[in-house]
Amino acid sequence: MKVNRFVVRWICSVFVVLALAAASFGQVFVSVRFGPPALPVYAQPLCPGPGYFWTPGYWGWNDDGGYYWVPGTWVVAPVGMLWTPGYWGWGGGLYAWHPGYWGPHIGFYGGINYGFGYGGVGFVGGEWRGGAFYYNRSVTNVSVTNVTNVYNRRVVVNNTTTSFNGGTGGVAVRATPQEEAAEREQHTAPLAEQTQHEHLASQNRQNFASENHGRPAIAATAKAGDFSGRSAVPARDAGGEYHEPAMSPKEARGPSAPGNRPFTPANSNNANRTTGGSTPTPEDKVKSNEGFRPFTPPNSSKSAGTTSSEEKGAGSNESKVKTAAPESNPPRANGSKASRPAPQSHKSSPPPKKQNAPKEDRHKGKGQ
Numbered sequence: 001m002k003v004n005r006f007v008v009r010w011i012c013s014v015f016v017v018l019a020l021a022a023a024s025f026g027q028v029f030v031s032v033r034f035g036p037p038a039l040p041v042y043a044q045p046l047c048p049g050p051g052y053f054w055t056p057g058y059w060g061w062n063d064d065g066g067y068y069w070v071p072g073t074w075v076v077a078p079v080g081m082l083w084t085p086g087y088w089g090w091g092g093g094l095y096a097w098h099p100g101y102w103g104p105h106i107g108f109y110g111g112i113n114y115g116f117g118y119g120g121v122g123f124v125g126g127e128w129r130g131g132a133f134y135y136n137r138s139v140t141n142v143s144v145t146n147v148t149n150v151y152n153r154r155v156v157v158n159n160t161t162t163s164f165n166g167g168t169g170g171v172a173v174r175a176t177p178q179e180e181a182a183e184r185e186q187h188t189a190p191l192a193e194q195t196q197h198e199h200l201a202s203q204n205r206q207n208f209a210s211e212n213h214g215r216p217a218i219a220a221t222a223k224a225g226d227f228s229g230r231s232a233v234p235a236r237d238a239g240g241e242y243h244e245p246a247m248s249p250k251e252a253r254g255p256s257a258p259g260n261r262p263f264t265p266a267n268s269n270n271a272n273r274t275t276g277g278s279t280p281t282p283e284d285k286v287k288s289n290e291g292f293r294p295f296t297p298p299n300s301s302k303s304a305g306t307t308s309s310e311e312k313g314a315g316s317n318e319s320k321v322k323t324a325a326p327e328s329n330p331p332r333a334n335g336s337k338a339s340r341p342a343p344q345s346h347k348s349s350p351p352p353k354k355q356n357a358p359k360e361d362r363h364k365g366k367g368q
Helices: 002-026 177-183 192-202 282-288
Strands: 052-055 058-062 066-070 072-076 082-084 087-091 094-098 101-103 126-129 132-136 156-158 306-308
Touching: 052 082, 058 192, 066 192, 072 192
Parallel strands: none
Antiparallel strands: 052 072, 058 066, 082 101, 087 094, 126 132, 156 306
């Protein structure tokens, strides 16, 4: 009887995680009337071992508490697959969330500099060679004691912390033909541990921007869902000056509508779709400032200048690829015009009560 009860509980827990994944990936459209804070500055935890893939942190949304930080983390990647991060894109006076996905090539992620190989275009943190993943030590925090599949390739970087595409103060970048072609490929939803990681982050009040003012106590973790002191890495600094929004989260929430299928099969006609990174009209620029005060960009001492990642080390997300080509070998466009799939949602949960910050005995990664 005890064994049977254990099996039943295990099966139930699996169904819960899968349900969360489905809700996060393709059911609810999320749009907000003001943009997220700047990306915080933090160090990358040491890679736990071979086969782990870095998924950068991002600002999620909760209808009761507003923006909250989902820490960057390491997950075991599906063999041969690369992670395209999600991003916030502005359009029609609203900021909409475009979810991340796994695929054979890196697609468009808003031109956002998430760091650690994600400099805005492509990914230079590593590459698949057969069934093994090799890590570029110039921008990734790995130990040759635990991981032997490594190489060093120089990457020129540029410091930025902007967290959204389009609109006032956003990244003015649109998808390339190669990125559009990558988006028409077959994709895989975020892993169950990624979805659970996001859900757990939404349960910690300290992750909300209203509490941490853009500098979360847990900016990254060594493994998904592990928020303990041994795994957690705090932010070194906020990426820019934080300003309290002029409206409540409920007032800021844009219209909700059932989401379309998160990804479109190859060779489909998406010519009528638009992306969050479209060029704003003068009227849209006025709308984009309604109801909030824009965030102040980082000061020149943190964001100015161009440096080499070999000089900085791989332990910080204060880097953006400037000239290096993507390592993901994106496919050629097939000639049809396409854009990013319809925005989808984060799973919204009521903000929890305050919790104590993690202990300081953590793995910070290189560059500390």
